[in-house]
Amino acid sequence: MGALLLITFVLSSLKPAAPSVDRGTLMIDSVRRGEMIRDVHGPGTLVPEHIRFISALAGARVERVLAQPGQTVTPETVLLELSNPDVQIQALQAEQQLTGAQAQLVTLRTSLQGQRLTQEGVVATTRTEYQRAKREALGADSLAAHGLISVNDAALARDRAAELETRFRIEQERLDLMNQTLDSQVAVQASQVERLRAIAAFQRNRVRSLVVRAGDAGVVSDLALQLGQWVTEGTILAKVVQPGNLKAVLQIPETQAKDIAIGQRAAIDTRNGIVAGHVIRSDPNSQNGTVTVDVALDGPLPSGARPDLSVDGTIEIERLADVLYTGRPAYGQPNTRIGMFKLIDGGRFAVRVPVSVGQTSVTRIVIQSGLAVGDLVILSDMSQWDNVERVRLK
Numbered sequence: 001m002g003a004l005l006l007i008t009f010v011l012s013s014l015k016p017a018a019p020s021v022d023r024g025t026l027m028i029d030s031v032r033r034g035e036m037i038r039d040v041h042g043p044g045t046l047v048p049e050h051i052r053f054i055s056a057l058a059g060a061r062v063e064r065v066l067a068q069p070g071q072t073v074t075p076e077t078v079l080l081e082l083s084n085p086d087v088q089i090q091a092l093q094a095e096q097q098l099t100g101a102q103a104q105l106v107t108l109r110t111s112l113q114g115q116r117l118t119q120e121g122v123v124a125t126t127r128t129e130y131q132r133a134k135r136e137a138l139g140a141d142s143l144a145a146h147g148l149i150s151v152n153d154a155a156l157a158r159d160r161a162a163e164l165e166t167r168f169r170i171e172q173e174r175l176d177l178m179n180q181t182l183d184s185q186v187a188v189q190a191s192q193v194e195r196l197r198a199i200a201a202f203q204r205n206r207v208r209s210l211v212v213r214a215g216d217a218g219v220v221s222d223l224a225l226q227l228g229q230w231v232t233e234g235t236i237l238a239k240v241v242q243p244g245n246l247k248a249v250l251q252i253p254e255t256q257a258k259d260i261a262i263g264q265r266a267a268i269d270t271r272n273g274i275v276a277g278h279v280i281r282s283d284p285n286s287q288n289g290t291v292t293v294d295v296a297l298d299g300p301l302p303s304g305a306r307p308d309l310s311v312d313g314t315i316e317i318e319r320l321a322d323v324l325y326t327g328r329p330a331y332g333q334p335n336t337r338i339g340m341f342k343l344i345d346g347g348r349f350a351v352r353v354p355v356s357v358g359q360t361s362v363t364r365i366v367i368q369s370g371l372a373v374g375d376l377v378i379l380s381d382m383s384q385w386d387n388v389e390r391v392r393l394k
Contacts, residue, residue: 022391027379030329031371036325038317041362044250046309048241052216055236057209060084062229069223073214077222080212091203098196105189112182119175126171130164137161194374218242250313257291259317268293269312273302324367330381334360343376352389
């Protein structure tokens with residue numbers, strides 16, 4: 001009976017056998033010391049640096065489609081022909097209004113010039129009458145002094161001279177006022193002519209826009225209109241891009257984008273080669289959990305690179321010198337404490353050890369404590385073994 005109790009006690013004190021894990025399914029990496037590059041990664045597309053959007057200046061109907069997507073064009077290449085009689089009528093009405101305003105300006109200038117000349121004549125006549133009345137008044141005063149005419153007649157001559165002096169001054173002031181306002185009246189009508197000229201030029205431009213030209217040299221993109229289709233004002237009719245001048249537009253997770261700065265180096269994987277580049281813009285806002293980052297391409301593009309091609313981009317944030325690091329595990333967050341399985345007994349077993357991790361990159365993570373140089377750790381997801389501290393590798 002005692003022997004049975006002893007066997008029962010020994011068996012109960014034994015640890016349960018470690019579960020077995022297929023080593024071939026695990027990702028294992030070693031702990032190293034040295035320089036670690038911090039970088040971030042995100043998918044994106046190649047986008048032309050220069051895109052000319054061609055939009056409709058007026059609502060119109062598609063009459064002819066003369067170009068196709070992918071076609072190389074010059075600035076004068078006709079892409080579409082549109083029609084809208086109302087636009088042509090509005091242009092004719094604008095021309096008519098401009099012509100009428102120009103005629104009114106000519107009439108106004110002629111009328112004002114005539115009025116000014118008439119007033120100058122009035123001023124000249126009044127001046128002559130005033131000068132004669134002044135001489136007559138002087139003569140009357142001389143005759144009255146010798147008793148040749150009455151004092152009353154001499155006084156009447158002086159009053160006549162004073163009256164004409166006042167009339168001459170008033171007519172001169174009227175002429176001065178007319179000269180001052182003449183230019184302003186002409187300027188008001190001239191400004192109206194300029195406004196109508198601008199309106200007429202805009203309407204002529206709308207008529208010309210019915211013949212849609214490329215406007216830039218490049219390749220036609222997004223031209224999908226059909227004959228007879230009606231397009232409203234502002235509708236994008238086509239795009240002309242320059243395929244040789246591309247940039248990468250990456251979508252970086254917002255949790256990784258906080259350290260991105262202009263000028264940082266980047267590598268763009270086009271699936272047919274890797275092109276070096278540098279960051280030229282980082283969107284200040286995030287959308288759907290990502291931040292848009294533009295990367296200028298510094299190297300030649302590999303064959304097959306074209307607009308809207310899906311790419312992957314890696315941006316170098318910084319280089320950490322003399323740090324302890326290993327591959328980034330499939331679990332855990334930076335600057336936290338996590339449990340990692342470390343290989344022991346020549347790699348036959350792995351035990352869970354607490355590890356403090358620091359900064360991360362796409363494929364690397366800094367080890368702050370818990371591991372040493374040369375340790376082998378499992379990077380694969382081991383969440384199914386959260387209830388054990390030791391596993392056997394087979």
